[in-house]
Amino acid sequence: MPRYIAFYKPYGVLSQFTGEKGQRTLADFALPEKVYAAGRLDKDSEGLLLLSDDGPFIKKLLNPDNAHERVYWVEIEGEPNKAALEELSGGVVFKGYKSKPCRVSRLDPQPDIAPRDPPVRFRKSIPTCWIEIALTEGKNRQVRRMTASVGHPTLRLIRKKIGKLTLTDLVPGIWQDVKKMDIF
Structure with missing residues (x-):
């Protein structure tokens, strides 16, 4: 079953699992294995970041033609x-x-x-x-x-x-599983 994760990315964290020495990354937050960021938030931004192991979903989310x-x-x-x-x-x-x-x-x-x-x-x-x-x-x-x-x-x-998914009660550095239907 594919996983969909809503994560409150804190300020100063890269939207990827690897970085240069001393950089904070997604690897610092005990996220499930084999999920990847579906999009980006720059290091200086914070808030809702979606992660998933569903490749077609990520492709759909990132495709500008879908204009979510x-x-x-x-x-x-x-x-x-x-x-x-x-x-x-x-x-x-x-x-x-x-x-x-x-x-x-x-x-x-x-x-x-x-x-x-x-x-x-x-x-x-x-x-x-x-x-x-x-x-x-x-x-x-x-x-x-x-x-x-x-x-x-x-x-x-x-x-x-x-899409339809809001940050709700998450605080910086916390994640939760969500349903695909809650996003689109």
């Missing part, structure tokens, strides 16, 4: 106005590529999220704000490049949802 939704909570520098949020949602250009339209909203109320270790940079004179971005594509460091392009650099990035 991924939802991110993003702490940004500054407070975006309506125009910045509309620009993000309409698609922005970064590295010569224009992102597809997506859903973007300011989280209201702002979420109460446990501090990250190490902490996010803090500037007394510049407020921060949490927004939600729902994408159906996944370019390298896309969310970070998108928010920077509208003048609001990403300070913290948490993937909350892939």
Whole structure:
């Protein structure tokens, strides 16, 4: 029987089982044997990462033609106005590529999220704000490049949802088995 794992990838961990000396990887979390990450979250991001030993499932999940939704909570520098949020949602250009339209909203109320270790940079004179971005594509460091392009650099990035599956009550470094039907 194939396995499907929902894992809360902590900040600073690679989305793979091997790395350079001193790097934290998925091998540090007692995950089941023969499962592989179905997609990536960069080292500086945290949140929901799917793992499975079902090759066709992973291929389907990673195929851009399937355009499944991924939802991110993003702490940004500054407070975006309506125009910045509309620009993000309409698609922005970064590295010569224009992102597809997506859903973007300011989280209201702002979420109460446990501090990250190490902490996010803090500037007394510049407020921060949490927004939600729902994408159906996944370019390298896309969310970070998108928010920077509208003048609001990403300070913290948490993937909350892939398809129908949400992060729920998982905490950083914890995983659980899930059913395939809970993902799509």
